[in-house]
Amino acid sequence: MNHETLGKLMDRWSSDAVFRAAVRSDPLGAIANTGLQLSDEEMAAVQAVDWTLSDQELAARTSHAA
Amino acid sequence: MDVPSSPLTLEARLSLVLAAMQATLDANLSVGPYRELSARLVTGVARQAGSAAERLGWMPFINLPFDVTAAAGGNPALAVPLSAASAFVFSGLDVIDDIADGDCQPQWEGVPQAQQTLAGISAMVSFPQLLIASLPLPPAQIAAMLALLARRMLQAGAGQQLDLALVGAEQPDPDTVVASVAGKSGEQLALYCEWAALAAGAGTETVAAWGDYGRALGIAAQIQSDMSELCHDAWCRDLASGNRTLPIAYHLQKAGPARIGFLALLAQARTDLEAQRVVRRTLFDSGAIRMAALVAQLYVERGRRALQRAGAREPGLSRLTALLDGPDKKRMDPTPSNSLATPAATPGLTVEAAFNLQERTKA
Numbered sequence: 001m002n003h004e005t006l007g008k009l010m011d012r013w014s015s016d017a018v019f020r021a022a023v024r025s026d027p028l029g030a031i032a033n034t035g036l037q038l039s040d041e042e043m044a045a046v047q048a049v050d051w052t053l054s055d056q057e058l059a060a061r062t063s064h065a066a
Numbered sequence: 067m068d069v070p071s072s073p074l075t076l077e078a079r080l081s082l083v084l085a086a087m088q089a090t091l092d093a094n095l096s097v098g099p100y101r102e103l104s105a106r107l108v109t110g111v112a113r114q115a116g117s118a119a120e121r122l123g124w125m126p127f128i129n130l131p132f133d134v135t136a137a138a139g140g141n142p143a144l145a146v147p148l149s150a151a152s153a154f155v156f157s158g159l160d161v162i163d164d165i166a167d168g169d170c171q172p173q174w175e176g177v178p179q180a181q182q183t184l185a186g187i188s189a190m191v192s193f194p195q196l197l198i199a200s201l202p203l204p205p206a207q208i209a210a211m212l213a214l215l216a217r218r219m220l221q222a223g224a225g226q227q228l229d230l231a232l233v234g235a236e237q238p239d240p241d242t243v244v245a246s247v248a249g250k251s252g253e254q255l256a257l258y259c260e261w262a263a264l265a266a267g268a269g270t271e272t273v274a275a276w277g278d279y280g281r282a283l284g285i286a287a288q289i290q291s292d293m294s295e296l297c298h299d300a301w302c303r304d305l306a307s308g309n310r311t312l313p314i315a316y317h318l319q320k321a322g323p324a325r326i327g328f329l330a331l332l333a334q335a336r337t338d339l340e341a342q343r344v345v346r347r348t349l350f351d352s353g354a355i356r357m358a359a360l361v362a363q364l365y366v367e368r369g370r371r372a373l374q375r376a377g378a379r380e381p382g383l384s385r386l387t388a389l390l391d392g393p394d395k396k397r398m399d400p401t402p403s404n405s406l407a408t409p410a411a412t413p414g415l416t417v418e419a420a421f422n423l424q425e426r427t428k429a
Binding site: 003010011041044045046049056058059060 | 316
C-alpha cells in the first residue's frame with residue numbers, strides 16, 4: 001500500500017471543495033485528473049467507498065452493527 | 067468425531083469445537099490445578115464465542131476453519147480439530163493481549179497474572195500442536211502446519227510488540243501502525259485459513275493465497291473496529307490507553323505545527339471525555355477517518371482478490387466473500403433457518419462488529 005499517494009489524495013479531499021464535489025460524482029475520473037497513480041487494488045478501493053457519504057456517515061456505516 | 071455432511075449451524079459448530087478443546091485438555095492433563103487453570107481457556111472461548119454467536123453470528127476461529135475447509139474442498143471432519151486448534155491460539159493471544167492492556171475477563175478473576183500468563187502460553191505452545199499432530203494427514207502436511215504455527219506466532223508477537231511500542235508515540239508512522247495490526251490480527255486469521263488449506267491438500271501458492279485472504283480480512287476488520295470504537299463509543303478505550311490507531315497516526319503525520327497541540331489533546335483524552343470528543347471532531351475534519359476507511363477498503367479488495375487466487379468455491383465461497391462485503395451483507399451462519407442466522411435476529415453481521423464484541427465482552 002502506498003500511504004504517500006493515498007495521503008495526497010486525502011489532503012486534496014480535505015482542502016478542496018471542488019475536488020470533493022468532483023469525486024462524489026465521478027471518483028475515478030476526478031482522481032485520474034489529479035495525476036496520482038493508483039494501483040488496481042487502490043482503484044478498486046476508491047470505487048468501493050461511497051464518496052457521497054459524509055465522514056460521519058461513512059464511519060457509521062463502518063460500524064453499522066457494532 | 068462424526069460430523070454431519072450438511073452445513074452446521076454456528077451453535078453446532080461451537081459445541082463441537084468446545085468439546086474438542088475440552089477433550090484435548092482431558093486427554094493430555096491429569097486432574098488437578100493445572101487442568102483447572104487450562105479449562106478457563108475453554109470457558110473464555112465459550113463465553114466470547116457464545117456472545118458473538120448470539121449477537122453477530124460468527125467468530126474468526128470458528129468460521130474460517132469451517133468455511134475455508136469447505137471452499138478449499140477439504141475433509142469436513144477436519145474442520146472441528148482445526149477450529150479447536152485455532153480457538154486455543156485465539157485464547158492464548160487474547161490472554162497475553164489482555165495482560166498487556168490491563169484487562170481482565172471474568173474467567174480470570176482471582177487468578178494471579180503469572181498463572182494467566184502460564185495458561186496463555188500453554189494455549190499457544192501445547193494444545194494447538196497436540197490437535198494438529200493428531201490429524202489424520204501425511205507427516206509432511208503435519209510438519210508444514212506446525213512450522214506455520216511457529217512462524218505466525220512469531221509474527222503475532224512482533225505485532226504485539228509494535229503495538230506496545232506505539233502507545234503514546236509522538237510520531238507514529240502509519241506504516242508501522244498497519245504493520246502492528248497485520249501482526250496482531252492479520253497473522254492470526256491468516257493461520258486459521260492456511261491451516262485449513264494445508265489440511266485440504268492445497269499447494270504452496272494456493273495456501274499462500276488463503277493466507278493473504280485471512281491476513282487482509284484481519285487487517286480490514288481491525289482497522290474498522292478501531293474506527294468504530296473511536297467514532298462511536300462514548301468512552302474510547304483506545305484513546306484512554308494512548309493507543310495510536312490509524313486515523314490518529316495519519317492526522318499526526320499531516321498536522322504540521324498543530325501536532326504539538328494535538329498531542330496535548332491526546333494526553334488529555336486519556337482521562338477526559340470532552341477531550342475525546344474534540345479528538346474525534348478533529349479527526350473527522352482532517353479527513354483522517356476517511357483515509358483509514360479507504361485503507362480498510364483497500365484490504366477488503368486485497369482479500370477479494372486473494373479469494374480468487376485461492377480458487378475458493380462453494381460451499382464456503384459466498385460466506386467468506388460476505389465477511390469482506392459491506393455490513394448489510396455479512397450474514398455468516400450457513401443455515402438460514404437457524405434462529406441465529408435470520409436477518410431479523412442478526413441484522414448486519416460485521417467482521418468489525420465481531421472484533422468489537424471480542425473487546426467488549428472483556429469489560
